[in-house]
Amino acid sequence: CNASLASSNGFLQCLSAAIPEQLLYTQSSPSFSSVLVSSIQNPKFFTPSTVRPLVIITPTNASHVQATVVCGRQNDVRIRVRSGGHDYEGLSYRSKRPEVFAVVDLATLRSVSVDQKAATAWVDSGTTIGELYYAISKASILLAFPAGLCPTTGVGGHFSGGGLGMLLRKYGAAIDNVLDATLVDAKGRLLDKQTMGTDVFWAIRGGAGQSFGIVLSWKVKLVPVPPRVTMFSIPKSVNEGAINILTKWQEVAPALPEDLFIMAIIKKQVAKFQSMYLGTCDALLLLMGTRFPELGLNKTHCKEMTWIQSVPYIYLGNTATVEDILNRTTSMNSFSKATSDYVRQAIPKDTWVQIFTWLAKPEAGIMIMDPYGGKMSSYPESATPFPHRGGVLYNIQYMNFWSAATDGSARTKWLKDFYTFMAPYVSQNPREAYVNYRDLDLGENVVVGNVTSYQAGQVWGQKYYRGNFQRLAMAKGEVDPDDYFRNEQSIPPLVASK
Numbered sequence: 133c134n135a136s137l138a139s140s141n142g143f144l145q146c147l148s149a150a151i152p153e154q155l156l157y158t159q160s161s162p163s164f165s166s167v168l169v170s171s172i173q174n175p176k177f178f179t180p181s182t183v184r185p186l187v188i189i190t191p192t193n194a195s196h197v198q199a200t201v202v203c204g205r206q207n208d209v210r211i212r213v214r215s216g217g218h219d220y221e222g223l224s225y226r227s228k229r230p231e232v233f234a235v236v237d238l239a240t241l242r243s244v245s246v247d248q249k250a251a252t253a254w255v256d257s258g259t260t261i262g263e264l265y266y267a268i269s270k271a272s273i274l275l276a277f278p279a280g281l282c283p284t285t286g287v288g289g290h291f292s293g294g295g296l297g298m299l300l301r302k303y304g305a306a307i308d309n310v311l312d313a314t315l316v317d318a319k320g321r322l323l324d325k326q327t328m329g330t331d332v333f334w335a336i337r338g339g340a341g342q343s344f345g346i347v348l349s350w351k352v353k354l355v356p357v358p359p360r361v362t363m364f365s366i367p368k369s370v371n372e373g374a375i376n377i378l379t380k381w382q383e384v385a386p387a388l389p390e391d392l393f394i395m396a397i398i399k400k401q402v403a404k405f406q407s408m409y410l411g412t413c414d415a416l417l418l419l420m421g422t423r424f425p426e427l428g429l430n431k432t433h434c435k436e437m438t439w440i441q442s443v444p445y446i447y448l449g450n451t452a453t454v455e456d457i458l459n460r461t462t463s464m465n466s467f468s469k470a471t472s473d474y475v476r477q478a479i480p481k482d483t484w485v486q487i488f489t490w491l492a493k494p495e496a497g498i499m500i501m502d503p504y505g506g507k508m509s510s511y512p513e514s515a516t517p518f519p520h521r522g523g524v525l526y527n528i529q530y531m532n533f534w535s536a537a538t539d540g541s542a543r544t545k546w547l548k549d550f551y552t553f554m555a556p557y558v559s560q561n562p563r564e565a566y567v568n569y570r571d572l573d574l575g576e577n578v579v580v581g582n583v584t585s586y587q588a589g590q591v592w593g594q595k596y597y598r599g600n601f602q603r604l605a606m607a608k609g610e611v612d613p614d615d616y617f618r619n620e621q622s623i624p625p626l627v628a629s630k
């Protein structure tokens with residue numbers, strides 16, 4: 133309509149006055165598609181019917197981000213922000229409903245500065261976690277950071293929602309190690325921990341991206357690691373006792389010493405136990421011999437390496453080099469759908485038998501399970517918005533994949549049906565989920581009178597945040613009462629009545 137055309141034109145003029153032309157990509161720019169696709173992970177959100185941005189802004193400093201917010205508000209054009217583009221629902225670069233919006237793509241804001249003496253670092257949101265890990269290892273191989281496994285994941289979205297990886301039992305989630313941050317708010321102000329205030333600083337560490345403003349950078353606490361860590365990967369098929377071992381794993385893995393993390397990945401009829409131990413193979417053999425002999429770990433399974441070598445090893449395979457974790461290129465050949473659960477009571481053995489029947493179906497996906505306990509459980513539920521703490525045994529991620537040759541409906545249906553089957557065996561009231569494994573099937577926002585409804589938000593919000601949802605909504609009410617920053621699953625503003 134004319135009104136939105138006028139606001140779009142006004143927005144583009146406003147941007148051009150504040151930001152160098154070469155940092156703006158409108159839909160008619162020759163590079164628009166290549167910039168848009170540059171970090172898209174899931175091709176299902178890059179189709180002719182995908183609602184695309186009016187313009188992509190690629191800021192090189194904070195003032196460009198501030199100007200974009202000011203121009204957006206003046207002209208009634210909303211913004212989505214993208215760091216690494218890994219959002220499972222593509223919310224950083226597409227809108228599910230028809231809407232005029234712009235994308236602020238932070239991929240060029242990616243400096244990391246490590247203070248080795250203080251064991252801290254400032255990292256820009258557009259950095260990938262692979263780049264962060266690499267920069268830390270260049271300063272010292274005895275320092276690390278506890279965050280996710282996939283090197284191309286962006287710091288901006290990942291830290292906003294939690295950030296979980298193999299160091300979680302020893303050092304918690306990425307958000308547990310954030311000391312400060314800079315944020316551009318809905319008024320275009322550049323704030324830090326002091327000026328954004330306690331509630332907003334609490335909210336951006338787990339309250340998920342896009343609700344409170346645009347986080348430009350994070351100051352993090354680095355953590356010590358030994359000169360060598362020990363990795364192992366042991367597959368066990370159902371015929372080799374996978375069901376008994378998994379049944380035991382549920383209770384053992386979350387209770388092991390914090391230095392040992394053993395995740396389980398189930399595909400078809402095989403459970404693979406993948407592990408990192410912050411110590412030597414000899415010490416690990418002793419520990420496993422007493423705590424988890426059923427897995428049958430022996431010396432030939434052990435691979436000792438530096439912590440930074442473990443990053444490509446675990447995610448890219450044993451021929452990958454440390455430099456490979458700097459590669460930002462994404463392949464975009466796998467369509468996928470995911471969702472998640474939390475388990476607080478071990479699943480009985482006969483249910484595992486049924487689970488393996490589900491996983492044997494031709495259209496089946498996989499289950500990835502991360503044990504908690506240790507440092508993860510040491511924080512009270514309200515320490516950060518991420519509420520899955522004491523009492524959680526492990527997290528399940530269900531994923532299914534398909535190629536362009538099929539429409540994915542059978543695989544999506546399998547995921548949905550299996551999720552329904554799992555209901556009695558996982559956390560309840562609310563059935564918890566991890567916000568970084570975003571799933572719009574858990575619920576979507578409803579906008580009433582130009583503001584996101586708190587009631588509708590509660591449906592998905594309690595799953596991701598349990599009792600922290602209300603405090604998140606109050607923080608949103610403080611920093612963005614007009615609900616400028618919103619998407620299909622952003623935090624609704626609750627404004628305290630005066």
Ligand code: FDA
Pocket residue numbers: 173212213214215216217218219220222223224238257279280281282284285286287288289290291292293294295296297340341342343345346347348568569
């Ligand atoms: P993206 O740029 O898509 O942003 C995600 C969300 O955050 C969007 O809503 C976006 O608007 C918002 N956002 C982004 N930057 C922001 C900023 N600077 N300020 C405010 N809001 C911002 N998770 C995990 O914990 N451990 C793991 O090991 C993995 N592994 C993994 C592998 C693969 C292949 C994928 C696709 C995903 C994961 N994840 C994960 C999940 C991942 O943590 C999650 O998708 C993150 O939100 C991705 O952050 P990006 O910056 O890449 O995404």
